[in-house]
Amino acid sequence: MSLLVVGSVALDTIETPFGRADDALGGSATFFSAAASLFQNVQLVGVIGSDFPRHELDFLERRGVDLSGLVQEPGESFRWSGVYSYDLSARETRETRLGVFADFKPRIPEAFRDAEWVFLGNIDPDLQCEVLDQVRRPRLVACDTMNFWIEGKREALLRLLRRVNLLLVNDAEARELSGEYNLLRAARWIQAHGPELVIVKKGEHGAILFMPEGIFFAPGFPLEEVFDPTGAGDAFAGGFMGYLARCGAVDAEELRRAMIYGSALGSFAVERFGIERLRHLGAAEVNERVRAFREMTAFAQPTPAGVHGVE
């Protein structure tokens, strides 16, 4: 049931209409692990610089995240700085300083190479491929990507897609990758290029899972206060993959539940700045939110006489 994540461990400087955080713990592998470790032990592979406040990661280790694949290199850590619009729907990158991440070559420790569940965080698709070269027989490989790779490394990304089972993208990325405006067609295009499963994330509007058997829709959880959308997508992926790894199955029934756990973790992530909400999140709160999702979407099948037989 081992769950491997490869991605960034970063320091984020974030400004939203509600405040500002400087050099806060961030990165795709960090958000993913913070979410997934509520379900399952996680093996993390990444790189940090000599300036990284490593004690910030102690809470992950206490939650069963194995950091033996996190290399510390001389130099500066990966830093990202961004500003969100007043309604949090758009963000502008102020600065990206790759630091030691510029030369990152993921090396998977021997003890991690039997991982059954693999999440490839949003990095260069060639590096994502190199990770797959090192794992032996994963049961499910999921990956994330972004417009930067869709535009700049399309061929490498298409090679990668043939080797993954699940692609997680947002609606704009699904459209750009496929050249299809309609999301249903965009998802079919992606499925025809490799991954049998596609999750299209639409932020506050929820997320759609496209399976060979059909579609599952998870709404965005209505929140009165959204502080910081950073990391919501990786928290979603962590909840989704963590749940699957824990239950050890990938049938349609479990995939549906995984979507709800993913949505729950994504909704928690945005309630505080950076990783703060996930850092202090407990199992009872997660289960309570999943119950709330069910309350929000469940309806009893009406009797066949629901509609009368006109025509």
Add this chain to the structure above:
Amino acid sequence: MSLLVVGSVALDTIETPFGRADDALGGSATFFSAAASLFQNVQLVGVIGSDFPRHELDFLERRGVDLSGLVQEPGESFRWSGVYSYDLSARETRETRLGVFADFKPRIPEAFRDAEWVFLGNIDPDLQCEVLDQVRRPRLVACDTMNFWIEGKREALLRLLRRVNLLLVNDAEARELSGEYNLLRAARWIQAHGPELVIVKKGEHGAILFMPEGIFFAPGFPLEEVFDPTGAGDAFAGGFMGYLARCGAVDAEELRRAMIYGSALGSFAVERFGIERLRHLGAAEVNERVRAFREMTAFAQPTPAGVHGVE
């Protein structure tokens, strides 16, 4: 179980990226009736001009829509003309010719005044109030409105809201009416000003029902082709109210199902130009789509051990 609708019966000229329709049957009362009549007999109150091709409404009569409250006046019928953007997300009104609708004073025939279920289509809120003065003891009053009235007749609209049980608006209207950007707060604001039930429609992103007991979310039905969004909101209202009137109950369980019937009818409405899809819609198709909605949103409650007890 009588269901009354007051609204426009119009001729629409519509241009979308997929084609054009001239003087096509439209109007809020028309779309509402076409949807609601699949569930329940409907009593329609409205006005048409002497130029109106009345035989166009024959299919409604055959479906049990009582048109004895539809007055024909000398003069031109209400005409609306609009153009949709390439992705159908925005529309521009080219021309509105009110014609006989300019002097419309809804007079509810005696036989309609005991209506239990009332839908006030999007007209001047003062006229909506006049309708309520004429019905005796409705069980559920629902109303629609738009930015034009929110901006131009705010006080009249607020007076009306104190007398209605359910307001249906889109997300932009909910925000404008309440002055709250957050939809959860916007809905609470509206509930505090009268209607205990609020439906916020988000187009392709679905619709949310706010009840005193909680929230219910219906996704937008994923369609590969959307031809014409005109009338989708009124078709939603028709499916919603038609289902409620048919089952004769307004408890939370039936309201949830009504949301799904509303979403189903709204999704059919956009599949063809104007009223065409609703004109030829049958009960079996509606029930099949409701089953598809369930398939798309249902998930089994996970075992309590879904998350392990960290923290």
